[in-house]
Amino acid sequence: MEEALRQAGLKLEEIKSVISTGTGRKRVPFAQKQRTAMSCHAKGAYFLFPQVRTVIDVGAESSAAIRLSADGKIEDSVGNDKCAAGTGIFLDAMSRMLRVSLGEMGAESLKATGTVPISSMCVIFAESEVVSHVHKDPPIPCANILAGIHDSIVDRLFGMAQRVGMEPEVVMTGGVSKNVGIIRAMESKLGAKVLVPEDPQIVGALGAALFAQQENGIRESC
């Protein structure tokens, strides 16, 4: 926050309204209100892309699919915060196993000549499955394993998006959408282009800021 204020040349006192969101939203001492991660992501995504009807948000330890109405209201949503499958932590674990940095995984997976299917949904079981692929003789190219990993995450996200009744256009937000391999896999599954914000990680905070602005507007007009 201090970094953002410095860049904008502002002081905290000058900010009229602060809304916090996310898992740690209750522990922000200077926030006046809290909003759920789901509503903030929807708000932020709609602000960036008004044509969007489906938001798929994949964070470090949770993922969610949200369907929006034409005016940006949440019509249906499903979230997963009980299981690490289909979240960033899955990618994180795989990145450590394959010794490919998180930043490089996406680009690396695009070099795949084929895909090794990962049948385990559980991250723990997928780890052993990946180890067995790595040690196969002849060795399987790392890119093919990565492509399989991305497919397995996308399968899970796609299932969630279907449950909310996915409609075009689709945007992906959250840190995992920085992975180009995931985006490409999702696009080929959808048969359509997926929108990705310039900075997919700030969408939740952006949504919170938009809510804060609304609050402020209401208060001033009173």
Added chain:
Amino acid sequence: MLTMGIDIGSRSTQCVILEDGQLLTYGNIETGPNSTENSRAAVEAAIHRRDELWGEYRMQLPNTDTSHLRIEDMAYIVATGYGRVVVPFANANITEISCHARGAHWFVPGVSTILDMGGQDCKGIRVNERGEVTKFIMNDKCAGGTGRFMEIIAAIIQLPLPEIGPISLESTKKIPFNTICAVFAKSEAVALMKDGASKADILAGLHEAISARVLALLKRVGIEEKFVITGGIAKNVGVVRKVEDKLGGLKATIPAEPQIAGALGAALFALDRARKKAAENTSRTICSAPGKEAAPDQGLIP
């Protein structure tokens, strides 16, 4: 007549040898990467009665020397478990569901409900009065509530696996865990340790979460007396108590060696087959021309 059952699980492998249906010896080893070597190592552990890995022998074995036994001495061998198709010397393979039911029935005659908590899966099994499976539900999609989960937690807490059960009973404070995802539980446990939470409380919280999960599984198959827990987690008194707490007075019976139930069941099936084979051979010898061989056993499951 000697028969053998071999149960290749995801984390551990057991071999049981019966002499005319009586337990002669058994072995229990960690599952290795090479299937052939792994099955032979389990047989070696059984005949030499090695107890290196999973603690001392809990069952009294007959005072006979078994170290001279060889695979060829077995009248029939049945393989079970997730690696059952890769045992090169087995005559047949049978699913671990049937074998666990049969083994549990041997340990506890009259068993009705079995909870098998293995290395990488968890099963609820209902059996009839003859020990035959009537219904089962299995979770093999998620590591939560499996032996693998326990291993991960034991490593984080820095305690040997056999100690986590007894230590969890010393808990004084309830710590609720929101999920039983092994990945999340691991990071939650690390955070709790940093905050100074006691090992006993963390373990008790995790055991609580696991027992709630397995109870849901059991309810789907229906729980009735007698209730038996098999598999490695049955050795964890913390989990067993938590499960019992939720059953409202229904006690769980834990076999003396809960991990060998599958291999034992396989060895009992092997005995049936061996006796059948012997009977067929006898009748063939009587009915057909002398010297004519019996049809080779194809090792197929009926």
